[in-house]
Amino acid sequence: xxxxxxxxxxxxxxxxxxxxxxxxxxxxxxxxxxxxxxxxxxxxxxxxxxxxxxxxxxxxxxxxxxxxxxxxxxxxxxxxxxxxxxxxxxxxxxxxxxxxxxxxxxxxxxxxxxxxxxxxxxxxxxxxxxxxxxxxxxxxxxxxxxxxxxxxxxxxxxxxxxxxxxxxxxxxxxxxxxxxxxxxxxxxxxxxxxxxxxxxxxxxxxxxxxxxxxxxxxxxxxxxxxxxxxxxxxxxxxxxxxxxxxxxxxxxxxxxxxxxx
Numbered sequence: 298x299x300x301x302x303x304x305x306x307x308x309x310x311x312x313x314x315x316x317x318x319x320x321x322x323x324x325x326x327x328x329x330x331x332x333x334x335x336x337x338x339x340x341x342x343x344x345x346x347x348x349x350x351x352x353x354x355x356x357x358x359x360x361x362x363x364x365x366x367x368x369x370x371x372x373x374x375x376x377x378x379x380x381x382x383x384x385x386x387x388x389x390x391x392x393x394x395x396x397x398x399x400x401x402x403x404x405x406x407x408x409x410x411x412x413x414x415x416x417x418x419x420x421x422x423x424x425x426x427x428x429x430x431x432x433x434x435x436x437x438x439x440x441x442x443x444x445x446x447x448x449x450x451x452x453x454x455x456x457x458x459x460x461x462x463x464x465x466x467x468x469x470x471x472x473x474x475x476x477x478x479x480x481x482x483x484x485x486x487x488x489x490x491x492x493x494x495x496x497x498x499x500x501x502x503x504x505x506x507x508x509x510x511x512x513x514x515x516x517x518x519x520x521x522x523x524x525x526x527x528x529x530x531x532x533x534x535x536x537x538x539x540x541x542x543x544x545x546x547x548x549x550x551x552x553x554x555x556x557x558x
Contacts, residue, residue: 298316298318298353298354299316299318300316300317300318300325300328301316301327301328301331302314302315302316302328302331302332302335303316303353304335304339308499309344309345309346309347309499310345310346310347310348310349310492310495310496310499311339311342311345311347311348311349312348312349312350312351313332313335313336313339313348313349313350313351314350314351314352314353315328315332315350315351315352315353315358315359315411315414316352316353316354317359317363318353318354320360320363320365321352321356321357321359321360321405321406322352322353322354322356322357322358322359322360322411323359323360323361323362323363323364323411324359324361324362324363324388324410324411325362325363325366326363326366326370326380326384328363329362329384329385329387329388329410330384330387330388332388332391332392332414333384333387333388333390333391334391336348336388336391336392336395337391339395339397340391340394340395340396340397342397345397346397346398346498346499346501346503346506347397347398347399347400347495347496347498347499348395348397348398348399348400348495349399349400349401349402349491349492349495350392350399350400350401350402350414350415350418351401351402351403351488351491352403352404352405352411355404355405355484356404356405356406357404357405357406357407357411358401358402358403358404358405358406358407358411358414358415358427359406359407359408359410359411359414360406360408360409360411361408361409361410361411361412361431362385362409362410364436364544364547364548365548367544368544368548374532374533374536377532378532381441381443381444381532382441382443382528385410385413385441385444386441386443386444386447388414389413389414389417389443389444389447390443392414392417392418393417393447393514396507396510396511397503397506397507398419398420398495398498398506398510399417399418399419399420400418400419400420400421400422400491400494400495400498401414401415401418401420401421401422401491402422402487402488402491402492403415403421403422403423403424403427403469403478403487404423404424404426404427404484404487405424405426405427405428406428406466407423407427407428407429408428408429408430408431408432408466409430409431409432409433410444412429412430412431412448413444413447413448415429416447416448416451416452416477417447419510420479420480420494421477421478421479421480422478422479422480422482422487422490422491422494423469423472423473423478423480423481423482423487424469424481424482424483424484424485424486424487425468425469425470425481425482425483425484426469426484427468427469427472427478427481428466428467428468428469429460429466429467429468429469429472429477430460430464430465430466430467431448431460431461431464432464432465432466433461433464434461434462434463434464435464435543435546435547435553436540436543436544436547436553437534437537437539437540437541437542437543437544437553437555438534438540438543439461439534440461441532442523442527442528443523443528445457446523450517451476451477452475452476452477453476456475456476456477469481479494480494537558538556538558539553539555539556539558542554542555542556543555
C-alpha cells in the first residue's frame with residue numbers, strides 16, 4: 298500500500314482512499330494538496346453521482362495530520378498559516394464545495410484533520426471501531442478558525458467544546474448519540490453499508506442531489522466572513538512555550554507538562 302490519495306471508480310461511484318501505511322493514514326502536507334486536487338477534479342465530472350471517502354486498509358480512517366513532519370513544514374507562524382489555510386483548509390474546502398454527494402466510510406481512528414474530513418462529507422457511516430476526537434490540547438495548539446467552521450455546524454457548541462476542552466476520543470456509539478455520525482454498524486458491515494448508501498444516492502436524480510446540497514449550504518452559511526486579522530490570531534500559539542512543550546512531548550512520547558505561557 299502506497300502513501301497518497303488513492304482514487305478508484307466503479308460505475309458512477311468514485312472512491313477516494315487516504316493512505317499512509319504505518320501511520321494510521323495521517324495526512325502529510327503533500328496528501329492534503331493531493332486530496333484537494335482530487336476532489337476538485339471529481340466535482341467537475343458530470344458522470345459521477347457519489348463519492349466514498351475512506352481510509353486505506355481497515356486500521357483507520359485518518360489519525361489527523363502527520364505531526365512528525367511539523368518540524369519542517371509547520372515550524373514558524375508563517376508556515377503554520379500556510380499549512381492550515383492553504384493546504385489543510387484547501388482540501389477541506391474542496392470536500393465541502395464538491396457538487397456530488399459524499400459518504401465517509403469510517404473504521405478506527407478518525408481524529409483531528411480526519412474528523413474534519415469526515416464532518417465535511419454529507420453522510421458518515423462508521424464501524425463499531427470508529428474513534429473520534431481532536432486531542433490537540435495535548436499538543437499545545439488550538440483548532441484553526443476555518444477548520445473549526447468545518448466541524449462546528451455538525452457537532453454544535455456543546456459537543457465541540459467537550460471534544461476540544463477534554464481532548465477525549467469518543468467511541469462510535471457515543472459519537473452517533475452526539476450527532477456526529479449518520480449510522481453505526483459492525484465493522485464487518487461498514488464497507489457494505491457505505492457502498493449501499495452510495496448506490497441509493499446514485500439511484501436518485503443527480504441534479505436534485507446537487508441542488509439540495511447547495512441549498513442547505515447556502516442556508517447554513519456564516520452571516521459574516523472572518524477578517525484576516527481574526528484568522529491571524531489563530532496562529533499566535535506558535536510563539537508560546539506550551540506549543541514547544543507539546544511538540545517535544547509528542548515526538549518524545551512523553552506526557553507534556555504545560556506552563557500556561
